Amino acid sequence: xxxxxxxxxxxxxxxxxxxxxxxxxxxxxxxxxxxxxxxxxxxxxxxxxxxxxxxxxxxxxxxxxxxxxxxxxxxxxxxxxxxxxxxxxxxxxxxxxxxxxxxxxxxxxxx
Amino acid sequence: xxxxxxxxxxxxxxxxxxxxxxxxxxxxxxxxxxxxxxxxxxxxxxxxxxxxxxxxxxxxxxxxxxxxxxxxxxxxxxxxxxxxxxxxxxxxxxxxxxxxxxxxxxxxxxxx
Numbered sequence: 001x002x003x004x005x006x007x008x009x010x011x012x013x014x015x016x017x018x019x020x021x022x023x024x025x026x027x028x029x030x031x032x033x034x035x036x037x038x039x040x041x042x043x044x045x046x047x048x049x050x051x052x053x054x055x056x057x058x059x060x061x062x063x064x065x066x067x068x069x070x071x072x073x074x075x076x077x078x079x080x081x082x083x084x085x086x087x088x089x090x091x092x093x094x095x096x097x098x099x100x101x102x103x104x105x106x107x108x109x110x111x
Numbered sequence: 112x113x114x115x116x117x118x119x120x121x122x123x124x125x126x127x128x129x130x131x132x133x134x135x136x137x138x139x140x141x142x143x144x145x146x147x148x149x150x151x152x153x154x155x156x157x158x159x160x161x162x163x164x165x166x167x168x169x170x171x172x173x174x175x176x177x178x179x180x181x182x183x184x185x186x187x188x189x190x191x192x193x194x195x196x197x198x199x200x201x202x203x204x205x206x207x208x209x210x211x212x213x214x215x216x217x218x219x220x221x222x223x
Contacts (some may be wrong), residue, residue: 021204033211042115042201042214043154088153090212096142099212103153 002034004089004102012108019076021105023089024069030094032065034074036084037104046074046087079109113138115153123221130189132218133204135145139215141206145169145177148199160185191203192222195223 007022023032031050035043048055049065049072056063062075076083086106090099136143144159146169156169158177166177166179174196178186185204189196202215 035212035214040199040217040219042216043203043212045211045213047213098148098159100155100156101146103151 004091005104006087006089008105009103010106010108012110014077015109015111016031016092017079017109019079019083019107019109021046021074021087021107022104023072023074025072025089026070027091027093029067029091031094032063032072033090033099033103034061034063034072035088037088039085042090043049049055061082076107079107081109081111083107083109088106113213115202115204115213117200117206117215117218117220118191120216121219121221123223124189124192125223126193128145128189128192128222130192130220130222132156132183132187132189132202134187134204134215135183136185136204137183137190138204139182140204140215141182143179143203144203144205144212145175145185145187146201146203147171147196148201154201157187192220194222196220 011089033048034046037043046060060077065072071091088104090101115136145157146154147156152156155171160166160179200218203211203212
């Protein structure tokens with residue numbers, strides 16, 4: 001299975017609600033990153049959290065990292081229809097200079 | 112503004128053809144990557160390069176090769192395209208070890 005696995009695979013919410021996505025991974029990491037992908041497009045970096053950090057904020061985004069549980073969560077507050085996209089976590093293990101991506105969570109925000 | 116461009120958004124090729132996918136970044140990044148993305152499988156790394164003329168295999172290099180003659184350009188080559196290489200191909204670059212990756216818009220390749 002993947003180094004990073006997102007949960008749930010799909011999420012549908014109403015505009016204004018909060019959306020929470022989770023990511024679990026298997027091996028020790030240097031950092032964990034969240035990316036967003038609009039349908040049929042490239043990925044856009046959202047936020048990076050280092051292994052010695054527990055929480056990070058960026059606008060309406062809040063990311064937490066629990067290295068003891070090998071898990072991270074991405075919270076989008078007050079969601080908007082424009083937040084509809086797929087969200088991926090990616091782990092940097094420091095070996096081989098590469099990121100390993102999960103399979104993503106598809107978020108749909110309905111009006 | 113950071114920019115990674117890919118030569119085509121959509122490409123249709125026939126089985127057995129040689130296919131070139133090109134990626135250019137304007138950020139002077141050392142590291143460049145090629146991924147393919149398939150439903151249910153997420154992004155899988157094909158090849159990456161950490162310097163000009165240097166390359167390393169990723170998780171699924173079979174059937175692919177790469178070329179990096181200049182720092183800003185990283186090409187993915189399908190020597191003899193097959194139908195199971197129909198996919199979305201994404202190029203990315205980044206400057207260092209613990210840094211964010213910048214992605215191109217992707218090339219949706221269909222092999223008939």
